[in-house]
Amino acid sequence: MLKQITVISGKGGTGKTTLTAAFASLATNALIADCDVDAADLHLILHPKSTSKLDFYGMEVASININKCSACGICRERCRFGAISKDLFIDEHACEGCGVCALICPEDAIIMKEHKAGEIYRSITRFGPLAHARLGIGEEAGGKLVSMVRKNASEMAAMYEINLIVIDGPPGTGCSVIASISGVDLVFIVTEPSVSGIHDLERVLEITTHFEIRTVVCINKYNVNEEKTSLIEEYCKSKGVEVVGKLPLSEIPTKAMLESKTVIEYDDGVFSGTIRDMWHKIITCDTSKKSDTNF
Amino acid sequence: MRIAIASGKGGTGKTTVSLNLALSLEDAQLLDCDVEEPNCNLFLNHELEKVRDVGIQVPAISNDKCNLCKKCVDICRFNAFVKLPKSIMLFPKLCHGCGACSLVCPQGAIYEEIRKIGIIERSSSQTCGTELYQGLLNIGEPMASPIIRALKEHIDDTRTVIIDSPPGTACPVISAITGVDCCVLVTEPTPFGLHDLSLAVELVKEMKIPHGVIINRHDIGNDSVERYCLENNIPVLMKIPYEIKIAELYSEGIPFVLKMPHWKERFVDMFRQLQVLGGC
Numbered sequence: 413m414l415k416q417i418t419v420i421s422g423k424g425g426t427g428k429t430t431l432t433a434a435f436a437s438l439a440t441n442a443l444i445a446d447c448d449v450d451a452a453d454l455h456l457i458l459h460p461k462s463t464s465k466l467d468f469y470g471m472e473v474a475s476i477n478i479n480k481c482s483a484c485g486i487c488r489e490r491c492r493f494g495a496i497s498k499d500l501f502i503d504e505h506a507c508e509g510c511g512v513c514a515l516i517c518p519e520d521a522i523i524m525k526e527h528k529a530g531e532i533y534r535s536i537t538r539f540g541p542l543a544h545a546r547l548g549i550g551e552e553a554g555g556k557l558v559s560m561v562r563k564n565a566s567e568m569a570a571m572y573e574i575n576l577i578v579i580d581g582p583p584g585t586g587c588s589v590i591a592s593i594s595g596v597d598l599v600f601i602v603t604e605p606s607v608s609g610i611h612d613l614e615r616v617l618e619i620t621t622h623f624e625i626r627t628v629v630c631i632n633k634y635n636v637n638e639e640k641t642s643l644i645e646e647y648c649k650s651k652g653v654e655v656v657g658k659l660p661l662s663e664i665p666t667k668a669m670l671e672s673k674t675v676i677e678y679d680d681g682v683f684s685g686t687i688r689d690m691w692h693k694i695i696t697c698d699t700s701k702k703s704d705t706n707f
Numbered sequence: 708m709r710i711a712i713a714s715g716k717g718g719t720g721k722t723t724v725s726l727n728l729a730l731s732l733e734d735a736q737l738l739d740c741d742v743e744e745p746n747c748n749l750f751l752n753h754e755l756e757k758v759r760d761v762g763i764q765v766p767a768i769s770n771d772k773c774n775l776c777k778k779c780v781d782i783c784r785f786n787a788f789v790k791l792p793k794s795i796m797l798f799p800k801l802c803h804g805c806g807a808c809s810l811v812c813p814q815g816a817i818y819e820e821i822r823k824i825g826i827i828e829r830s831s832s833q834t835c836g837t838e839l840y841q842g843l844l845n846i847g848e849p850m851a852s853p854i855i856r857a858l859k860e861h862i863d864d865t866r867t868v869i870i871d872s873p874p875g876t877a878c879p880v881i882s883a884i885t886g887v888d889c890c891v892l893v894t895e896p897t898p899f900g901l902h903d904l905s906l907a908v909e910l911v912k913e914m915k916i917p918h919g920v921i922i923n924r925h926d927i928g929n930d931s932v933e934r935y936c937l938e939n940n941i942p943v944l945m946k947i948p949y950e951i952k953i954a955e956l957y958s959e960g961i962p963f964v965l966k967m968p969h970w971k972e973r974f975v976d977m978f979r980q981l982q983v984l985g986g987c
Binding site: 422423424425426429450451453456471472490492493494505506508509510511512515516547549550551552554555582583584585586587588589590604605606607608609611612615618619622633636637640661663666669670672 | 715716717718719722743744746749750764782784785803804805806807810811844846847848849850851856873874875876877878879880881885897898899902903906909910913914927928929951954955957958959960
């Protein structure tokens with residue numbers, strides 16, 4: 413049966429992509445999906461070779477035909493997203509593509525047109541297949557693109573007879589995060605012992621609880637503040653969430669990144685050993701009872 | 708003057724820079740626009756008071772008037788309606804609140820309600836010169852932009868306004884940085900930092916916002932970010948070294964200018980550069 417694991421963090425920069433890349437080099441038969449479509453970085457380590465590319469169309473955007481427009485301004489009054497300027501110019505970044513302007517324009521001067529918002533790729537890396545995407549600058553529909561990357565990942569998994577998908581998720585708690593964790597078997601949260609790390613961990617844990625997804629936590633840079641690390645451990649315990657590993661502050665991730673290597677490829681010491689142990693725990697843990705948070 | 712602090716990549720130090728800059732100035736207004744994860748007040752510890760709820764207009768259907776004609780289902784571009792055998796069902800979280808459905812309903816069966824998706828709060832009393840406004844998106848809610856837009860209605864242009872933006876280059880970032888005089892992009896000197904910086908630079912260029920870069924933890928990686936800035940004529944406004952003391956203060960929730968006061972002058976100097984950059 414296909415199993416899916418998503419790596420998220422709430423707070424950015426805690427080490428999601430570093431760990432996802434490390435998992436990619438540890439997994440024996442897994443597919444990796446980079447769902448941090450807004451700032452996709454996994455390819456910088458995995459160096460994928462694309463086997464196929466697909467244009468991604470987001471919501472359509474409004475377009476005014478100035479030859480038909482009588483400048484009545486009704487569209488501007490009715491737009492709830494402030495996407496039509498005083499001189500009746502459409503701001504394509506602000507336009508959410510609802511079509512209300514086209515609907516109410518008395519001159520039929522507005523049409524909705526297709527809008528390319530990004531690209532979706534199927535690729536091969538030295539660790540196996542990768543599903544990824546690039547969202548155009550300033551584009552919306554992150555959640556929609558994430559869902560399409562995941563659909564692509566599932567199709568590729570079937571094609572390559574792979575039964576594990578590891579997903580690198582985006583930061584935050586909004587639409588792309590929800591899209592990257594919905595229906596997965598396990599969420600792996602990377603946090604750090606700082607006031608921000610703890611706050612954001614609490615918020616993402618609320619989300620995984622809300623969607624009843626089995627969740628485990630990794631504390632990165634735990635020795636920057638051991639007191640806060642203990643707080644996180646106690647908090648997780650009280651929520652019935654297992655802390656599967658703690659990584660110290662280290663130069664290894666940056667040094668590995670500079671050489672375009674995963675941490676596992678770069679280092680053969682204790683640091684990598686801790687990641688190996690975590691990986692073993694998460695692929696062997698029983699995810700069948702999603703609502704039961706006790707191990 | 709409105710200054711946005713942004714970055715393509717998360718965790719590079721946006722909040723750190725926003726706070727330390729705000730605290731180095733006399734009376735800044737700080738807007739925490741990272742409404743999915745607002746963290747500024749973890750460092751300021753202000754007493755907060757609720758300013759208001761933020762809601763979006765969502766439709767509700769009077770079942771006694773609805774004749775199941777399905778026009779609302781067909782017009783909705785967000786697929787927020789599903790037609791069931793005896794009723795029309797709405798998925799509120801898919802609804803963007805555009806109002807198309809009530810426009811097309813021939814029965815007048817759709818009325819609109821406000822659905823709360825988050826709140827806006829502000830410092831109730833000012834213990835320091837900085838006044839904080841923050842938005843908070845409710846857990847499980849997908850859309851951050853309405854909160855950010857509402858938050859920006861509280862901008863006080865008689866003060867220096869510092870906007871702590873969400874990470875990335877997508878819609879919430881646009882909502883946050885629209886209309887600012889200049890944008891500070893915070894990055895770190897690593898391949899991930901450089902890649903995400905270049906995306907953020909594309910965005911601010913497209914939006915025609917004057918910008919400069921802060922290299923945080925500037926001694927951890929390589930010089931590729933500096934070379935990129937030089938090649939693209941982007942001013943490097945400040946370099947912050949990796950110091951364990953700064954990391955520890957951060958983890959405790961203490962903005963480092965409070966314990967390392969010599970940094971205040973450097974932030975004030977940077978502010979002057981930003982005034983020139985933003986033409987203010």
